[in-house]
Amino acid sequence: MPAYYPHFHCKMDKCRHSCCSSWKIPVSRSEYLALINMECSDELYGRVQRAFEEPDLVTEECYRYICFNWLGQCPLQDRGLCNVHREKGEDFLPKICRLYPRSLKRINGYNVASCSGSCEAVLEYLYDHDEMSIIARELKEVPEMTYTIExxxxxxxxxxxxxxxxxxxxxxxxxxxxxxxxxxxxxxxxxxxxxxxxxxxxxxxxxxxxxxxxxxxxxxxxxxxxxxxxxxxxxxxxxxxxxxxxxxxxxxxxxxxxxxxxxxxxxxxxxxxxxxxxxxxxxxxxxxxxxxxxxxxxxxxxxxxxxxxxxxxxxxxxxxxxxxxxxxxxxxxxxxx
Ligand code: SF4
Structure with missing residues (x-):
């Protein structure tokens, strides 16, 4: 992983262009069912009921999209904070929301972790720190994508x-x-x-x-x-x-x-x-x-x-x-x- 990876922090309400706006986020069938059936406050229940739309092509992995409210933002979040995260904890978040901007892959015997430059916090770190070394650390998460190359x-x-x-x-x-x-x-x-x-x-x-x-x-x-x-x-x-x-x-x-x-x-x-x-x-x-x-x-x-x-x-x-x-x-x- 890049040396900055363990230090990455989302800017949350300080983010100028939050990834919770305008991105079409696919949610798997199991994630969708877990969210609409979870025990939660009436406020969060109402938000979850309004949060999804059906894609043209429904699959197990892309079962619903998170839709946007009239402000072009994810209806589950306000002031840069996700209400699912706030009330139920990180484990209830759909995979993409939990991981972004991180990417985890398993290539041959290696776990490879990285972050996308589409996140302004990542770019700001790279702007301020003149180093891009690769380090080895224990990963909490297990990569789901596996590649085999020579x-x-x-x-x-x-x-x-x-x-x-x-x-x-x-x-x-x-x-x-x-x-x-x-x-x-x-x-x-x-x-x-x-x-x-x-x-x-x-x-x-x-x-x-x-x-x-x-x-x-x-x-x-x-x-x-x-x-x-x-x-x-x-x-x-x-x-x-x-x-x-x-x-x-x-x-x-x-x-x-x-x-x-x-x-x-x-x-x-x-x-x-x-x-x-x-x-x-x-x-x-x-x-x-x-x-x-x-x-x-x-x-x-x-x-x-x-x-x-x-x-x-x-x-x-x-x-x-x-x-x-x-x-x-x-x-x-x-x-x-
Ligand atoms: S773009 Fe990056 S800093 Fe902004 S809300 Fe998303 S993860 Fe956080």
Whole structure:
């Protein structure tokens, strides 16, 4: 687990964009039955009765969704605190609510724990602490997801994290080194493309614009700005790099954190792993463009964190790597952004 993992704490009512808002949370059949049948106060009973909606496709694992109240928030929580948690304790929470932003996997003989950068508390920790070491600790929870990969591939996960952490090169060069190991031939062909990376990135951002409300709110003005005058991107990048001189080491920790969360390059079982370098290049490019643009509109750390949290909502909680493999024509050029 990353060294910060045991210290993670939810910000609760201090959170600017709580994960209890706007997220479609699936609840399994057993969790749903436990919640609607639990002994509790009349107040909580009323909330639970209004909290669920039936998905189009009902399965054991996705039996109900937690729906939103008129404020776009989970009807079980108020002022950042969950009433189920408060009254009945953590054990009664649906699995996703209990775990988020943590991820627990069992890979070969190892339990691997990580946290998603879609949570602002995780990003704030990474912003404030210049370290991303991996430590071994006892885990209270037992991972339910199990993966088996070749033993030599475990070594590759560790190697890639070390390469990304190498500060004798720029972050883009470190990512390039990783990508060349994953798929030298395709990466080199992509990188040789004459396509404009700024135009290509604007096109990609448009494709993902409606992923979530927060992402759209942050990215729409950025797309409009660079579509109207493409040269403004370089101007914004310069300003961002001048005002945030440690941007590269922060990006490094955030990308490394995401690689641990995704177990890069074993991110998505649906496509050839040698295509996984594409998502990594686009992740870097999106971070560059979204941070430069977002910083132009709101030059402060809070907005930077919010913009990245919205981006990692897209990267960590959708089939991002798979979609990039389908949609991005020359993803390697994003390292030029
Ligand atoms: S996004 Fe993170 S800090 Fe905010 S409520 Fe969720 S777990 Fe807590």
């Amino acid at each position: 033993e030599k591939e475990i070594g590759q996960i560790v190697l890639f994290q070390k390469i990304v952490q190498d500060r004798s090169t720029t972050l883009a060069q470190s990512i390039e080194a990783v990508c060349r190991i994953v798929n030298e031939k395709q990466f080199a062909e992509d990188l040789a493309s004459l396509e404009d990376p700024i135009e290509a990135m604007i096109g990609l951002l448009k494709r993902f614009l409606h992923t979530n409300a927060q992402f759209e709110e942050i990215v729409a003005p950025i797309i409009e700005r660079y579509t109207q005058e493409i040269e403004l991107y370089q101007k914004d990048v310069q300003q961002f790099e001048t005002d945030c001189p440690s941007w590269m080491s922060f990006f490094e920790r955030v990308i490394n954190n995401s690689m641990i969360y995704e177990n890069f390059p074993f991110v998505d079982q649906r496509f050839d792993r040698t295509d996984s370098y594409k998502g990594l290049c686009v992740c870097y490019g999106m971070m560059r463009m979204i941070c430069a643009g977002s910083y132009h509109f709101h030059p402060n750390t809070e907005h930077l964190i919010d913009a990245l949290a919205a981006l990692f909502h897209l990267i960590d909680h959708t089939a991002f790597y798979y979609n990039i493999h389908v949609l991005a024509e020359h993803p390697a050029i994003m390292l030029k952004l």
